[in-house]
Amino acid sequence: MTAVDALLLALGAVAVGSALLVVATRHLVRAGLYLVVCLGAVAGMYLVLAAELVAWVQVLIYVGAVVVLLLFAVMLTRAPIGASDDLDRPGWPATLIGGGTGLGLAALLIDAYRWTTVQVPEAGTAERLGAQVFGSWVLPFEVLSVLLLSALVGAIVLSRPDIGTTRPARSSTGDGDEVPGERGRSR
């Protein structure tokens, strides 16, 4: 067991432990913060596996953008501060399916790779990955840009309820910025 293996084991233990806390904690905000720890540990594993660019993109997009969006959603849906009791459903099927999937995949991969060693490959720097992305994988890259644009338009259409209506009524422009709590009280 070399230093690389020890690092991978430690980072993997941190990732799995914090992922367990993400799906088990009863505090909504803490689940987002444990997700930061988990994604950071996975980014560390990418660095050890010599995938530099993927590691930094993971830190930028996942930890920087996705988690912030998730925390925004937690705040915007008026999550209670402190522990909530109604976050979970009864968990037997979830335990069965999740545990079965995870342990089954782990057994499969352990059986496939045993305790073999491979060489750490040359580092995936931005120069090498850029040559690949803009060389061999240009078409998927462009399709992906179209998909991002359509996801953006879709999110805008979803969040504006006055877009789908055929007749622009005089009052329908005002409910985009409506406070949800007022609706709850007005019922």
Add this chain to the structure above:
Amino acid sequence: MRPVIPYVTAALLFGLGGYGVLRRRNAVLVLMAVELMLNAVNLILVTADTTAKAVLPHGGQVFALFVIVLAAAEIGVGLAIVLQLYRMRASVSVDAIPLAGHPPDESARAAARPGGAAPDHPHVSGDEPEGPR
């Protein structure tokens, strides 16, 4: 380097993500569990880049980048849906959504609007279920 360590980590992360998707009731927590599963897939791809010798170098890392972009698009649309759900029902509990209920169609909205009884909330009456809440 022993590739079995990141592979087993990714398998356990995927299992935990699947457990979270099925177990959690809050839609934002379901999205967090989906992020865990996407990260497990990314970890598999990056590790496979070190073990498998492909024709094109670094194919696994390029695909990991693509999956990260897909996750960003997914989280944008997913959070838009969650916020719209919260605006309609004042709750993000995924098992309170009536799957067989009638969606707020245009005729119900249009029928509710010209009365002018509730000018501030024109889409309230279209999306209410019949039973008690």
